[in-house]
Amino acid sequence: MRKLALSHEILMSIDKPARYIGGEFNSVMKDLNDIDVRFCMCFPDVYELGMSHLGIQILYDMFNSFKDTWCERVYSPWPDLDKIMRDKNIPLFALESQDKIKDFDFLGITLQYEMCYTNILQVLELSQIPLIATDRSDDDPIVIGGGPCSYNPEPIADFFDIFYIGEGETRYRDLLDLYKKCKKENYSRKEFLIEAAKLPGIYVPSLIDVIYNDDFTIKEFVPLAEGIPTKVVKEVETELDDSYYPRKPVIPFIKATQDRVTLEIMRGCPRGCRFCQAGQLYRPIRTKDVNLLKDIAKDMIDNSGYEELNLSSLSSSDYPDLQELITYLVDYCEENRVNISLPSLRIDSFSLDVMSKVQDIKKSSLTFAPEAGSQRLRNVINKGLTEEQILEGARLAFKGGWNKVKLYFMLGLPFETEEDVVAIAELCDKVAKEYYETVPKEERNGRVSITASTSFFIPKPFTPFQWAPQFTLEDFREKAYQTKTAIMSQLNQRSIKYNWHDTDVSVLEGIFARGDRRLSKVIMTAYKNGAVFDAWNDFFNYQIWLDAFEENNIDYTFYTTRERSLEEVFPWDIIDIGVTKNYLKREWLRAKEGVITENCMVKCHGCGANKFGAGAFCIRK
Amino acid sequence: MTLRFKFKKYGPVVYIGHLDVMRYFQKVIRRTKIDAAYTEGYSPHLKLSFAQPLSVGIETDGDYFDLEMNSLPDMTKIVSGFNEQCVEGIEVLSATILNEGVQNGMSSVKSATYRFSFEEELDKTRIDEFFGLDKFEFEYTQKDKVKFKDIMCDIYMHEFVDSKTLDVMVNCSSSGNLRADVIIQAFEHFGISNKCFGYKRIDMFTTNDKGEFISLQSLGEVYD
Ligand code: SF4
Numbered sequence: 078m079r080k081l082a083l084s085h086e087i088l089m090s091i092d093k094p095a096r097y098i099g100g101e102f103n104s105v106m107k108d109l110n111d112i113d114v115r116f117c118m119c120f121p122d123v124y125e126l127g128m129s130h131l132g133i134q135i136l137y138d139m140f141n142s143f144k145d146t147w148c149e150r151v152y153s154p155w156p157d158l159d160k161i162m163r164d165k166n167i168p169l170f171a172l173e174s175q176d177k178i179k180d181f182d183f184l185g186i187t188l189q190y191e192m193c194y195t196n197i198l199q200v201l202e203l204s205q206i207p208l209i210a211t212d213r214s215d216d217d218p219i220v221i222g223g224g225p226c227s228y229n230p231e232p233i234a235d236f237f238d239i240f241y242i243g244e245g246e247t248r249y250r251d252l253l254d255l256y257k258k259c260k261k262e263n264y265s266r267k268e269f270l271i272e273a274a275k276l277p278g279i280y281v282p283s284l285i286d287v288i289y290n291d292d293f294t295i296k297e298f299v300p301l302a303e304g305i306p307t308k309v310v311k312e313v314e315t316e317l318d319d320s321y322y323p324r325k326p327v328i329p330f331i332k333a334t335q336d337r338v339t340l341e342i343m344r345g346c347p348r349g350c351r352f353c354q355a356g357q358l359y360r361p362i363r364t365k366d367v368n369l370l371k372d373i374a375k376d377m378i379d380n381s382g383y384e385e386l387n388l389s390s391l392s393s394s395d396y397p398d399l400q401e402l403i404t405y406l407v408d409y410c411e412e413n414r415v416n417i418s419l420p421s422l423r424i425d426s427f428s429l430d431v432m433s434k435v436q437d438i439k440k441s442s443l444t445f446a447p448e449a450g451s452q453r454l455r456n457v458i459n460k461g462l463t464e465e466q467i468l469e470g471a472r473l474a475f476k477g478g479w480n481k482v483k484l485y486f487m488l489g490l491p492f493e494t495e496e497d498v499v500a501i502a503e504l505c506d507k508v509a510k511e512y513y514e515t516v517p518k519e520e521r522n523g524r525v526s527i528t529a530s531t532s533f534f535i536p537k538p539f540t541p542f543q544w545a546p547q548f549t550l551e552d553f554r555e556k557a558y559q560t561k562t563a564i565m566s567q568l569n570q571r572s573i574k575y576n577w578h579d580t581d582v583s584v585l586e587g588i589f590a591r592g593d594r595r596l597s598k599v600i601m602t603a604y605k606n607g608a609v610f611d612a613w614n615d616f617f618n619y620q621i622w623l624d625a626f627e628e629n630n631i632d633y634t635f636y637t638t639r640e641r642s643l644e645e646v647f648p649w650d651i652i653d654i655g656v657t658k659n660y661l662k663r664e665w666l667r668a669k670e671g672v673i674t675e676n677c678m679v680k681c682h683g684c685g686a687n688k689f690g691a692g693a694f695c696i697r698k
Numbered sequence: 699m700t701l702r703f704k705f706k707k708y709g710p711v712v713y714i715g716h717l718d719v720m721r722y723f724q725k726v727i728r729r730t731k732i733d734a735a736y737t738e739g740y741s742p743h744l745k746l747s748f749a750q751p752l753s754v755g756i757e758t759d760g761d762y763f764d765l766e767m768n769s770l771p772d773m774t775k776i777v778s779g780f781n782e783q784c785v786e787g788i789e790v791l792s793a794t795i796l797n798e799g800v801q802n803g804m805s806s807v808k809s810a811t812y813r814f815s816f817e818e819e820l821d822k823t824r825i826d827e828f829f830g831l832d833k834f835e836f837e838y839t840q841k842d843k844v845k846f847k848d849i850m851c852d853i854y855m856h857e858f859v860d861s862k863t864l865d866v867m868v869n870c871s872s873s874g875n876l877r878a879d880v881i882i883q884a885f886e887h888f889g890i891s892n893k894c895f896g897y898k899r900i901d902m903f904t905t906n907d908k909g910e911f912i913s914l915q916s917l918g919e920v921y922d
Contacts (some may be wrong), residue, residue, distance in 0.1 A: 078712075079709070102784075102785050331714070380729070381725065382724070413728075414728075437742065
């Protein structure tokens with residue numbers, strides 16, 4: 078019987094104790110005698126969120142397929158337990174073995190969103206690992222970061238020994254082998270890190286010195302040891318079909334945020350929307366074999382008992398064998414009483430037909446993501462969705478019996494004018510009008526219900542908009558107000574509901590997204606002053622952050638509203654994602670002119686991602 | 699056609715709450731691929747009901763759920779088939795094909811037996827004296843609420859298992875569910891200082907037409 082790290086009294090005094098007990102179905106136990114490397118995988122947020130994340134499941138499957146490695150999991154303890162652990166000096170532990178993280182060889186932290194940065198410090202501190210990488214001794218675990226935010230890891234550079242850049246499936250085996258060799262030959266921590274930094278995809282921030290200009294822009298990157306590259310090329314899994322996939326996913330006892338199995342059908346997106354970071358980071362576009370997908374889906378459903386299957390990709394409609402796949406899955410799922418959820422599908426007769434089979438039309442809603450209200454601005458952001466396509470999709474859906482529509486927009490896009498904001502309201506009104514014109518009175522099932530949601534645009538590294546100034550908090554609020562007023566003045570305003578998200582967090586996300594190393598000390602200050610779980614509204618405290626910038630003498634507008642020149646060296650230029658800076662520059666200039674760039678399926682524009690030799694649409698060199 | 703499953707739960711998994719245990723068994727049932735009955739509609743559900751929720755942190759040797767079936771699987775393999783899909787600490791003990799007309803566990807359960815383990819030898823005379831009382835009214839807390847009530851009317855019998863272990867059968871029906879920790883509070887209140895270091899549920903019962911308590915497991919053909 079497994080022993081628990083926490084006592085009965087503690088477990089009985091905290092919320093959802095099952096977060097901390099491990100032992101879930103399909104979780105992996107191994108015998109320490111057979112193991113050379115202990116790896117703990119961390120999602121620095123609460124268990125229910127972390128357990129919903131596909132990337133960790135893929136890596137968990139991969140690491141545990143290595144005979145010499147045992148991969149376990151840890152998540153952020155909720156504040157109730159956090160306090161108890163600090164009061165009683167209980168070290169943070171991994172779920173499977175319930176052993177101290179401090180005794181592991183590696184602690185791998187996935188970086189999914191900027192607002193989890195203080196939680197990284199919480200996990201390190203509770204694990205009793207020094208927060209600053211260079212303070213760690215040979216006995217401390219090697220702390221590795223990976224995931225989307227590691228493409229600009231600079232704001233958290235001080236806290237990590239290594240950043241793994243790119244897809245995890247390819248280079249970890251080499252890293253573990255190197256680790257085993259160095260351990261056998263009694264290398265010091267630093268000696269190991271120097272060797273590691275020579276592996277492709279491995280970035281060791283402490284071995285790179287960043288030299289600034291007087292205005293705090295970056296002058297250059299200087300390696301601090303011989304043979305350390307100043308460009309780290311991201312890792313790409315070129316053979317997705319032969320790669321790892323969790324056919325036996327770990328099934329949490331408590332309800333995860335995503336309470337279902339997820340089937341990844343492709344990686345990358347051919348669309349090239351200029352605001353979208355994922356669309357650039359995960360190039361080139363790689364699709365999985367349809368028969369393999371059928372097989373994986375079947376296995377995952379059989380091995381999990383889940384009641385829902387979710388297809389995952391950035392743009393499912395672009396998967397070449399979509400009809401075959403979905404037709405098969407809909408049948409299989411119906412037979413096995415599994416619900417199927419199909420996000421990111423373009424609304425057309427095929428998708429409506431499928432949706433009418435798997436959802437209750439009366440309850441479900443259609444989703445469009447025009448992102449911008451006017452055609453002009455949609456051209457600027459290269460969102461290849463026209464008003465005609467939206468209205469046509471809506472008309473088809475209304476005829477099919479739907480009467481709920483959700484529309485997603487962004488505010489604060491580059492080159493946005495007041496007319497573009499008003500156009501959001503007008504587009505909503507046109508969709509409403511379409512309903513009343515399409516559906517005769519006697520067939521109407523009440524009023525049409527339109528929900529418009531806006532989020533605030535944050536310029537991200539490795540996108541054409543990485544040069545764009547971010548709007549201020551006041552601008553954001555003003556824009557939301559304009560949207561609301563414009564909606565209220567529409568003819569069908571009573572059918573339109575408007576939602577928007579709060580703004581403080583967007584400012585902070587913007588700072589970290591394009592931040593540099595100087596921010597590590599700000600994050601440290603904020604954490605010491607109580608910031609943690611910043612992704613949670615209940616815990617987020619903007620003032621702590623404002624104070625932290627002040628205390629460290631940093632003007633945060635440097636990261637947000639500042640104009641950047643085309644020649645500027647960015648903190649993330651140390652990383653090479655394949656897509657070249659020149660291509661992004663071209664796209665930025667085209668955006669300025671409102672010129673669209675066709676998607677990769679129509680034409681390859683030579684973005685640079687073809688160098689990995691795996692893209693479905695790339696011109697090979 | 700309904701199957702009644704008896705299961706035990708012990709070790710780390712006792713910290714999983716009742717709703718999550720239900721969700722857990724739904725997935726186990728789906729993984730076993732037995733031909734269970736579902737509700738109609740867009741999101742079909744198993745027709746599954748539990749006799750009585752068990753509080754977080756408590757072990758059981760005898761909890762129950764009923765599952766409606768379309769057709770029966772090979773009953774000689776059903777218990778092992780379930781346990782292949784179970785985690786350490788949750789174990790199916792038996793499956794009963796319920797006789798025609800048997801009410802579901804939730805509405806028919808009348809009592810439950812708990813087993814209390816004490817640190818020192820039990821003072822049997824004193825304990826018999828306690829259970830011999832007609833009435834025992836006192837102030838106790840149940841789920842953070844303070845109550846003042848007679849509990850003797852909800853205690854049905856007690857039995858010494860060994861010198862340090864005691865079984866007590868209490869009301870566990872929709873008309874009143876006496877929680878085991880209230881009995882410990884009552885002992886303290888009565889002046890029994892011997893410390894109880896743990897208790898678990900042993901079994902659950904309904905009554906037959908003679909009014910005798912019979913295990914929920916026994917209302918049909920039992921496979922284990
Ligand atoms: S190389 Fe061409 S096809 Fe490949 S991702 Fe870049 S633009 Fe698209």
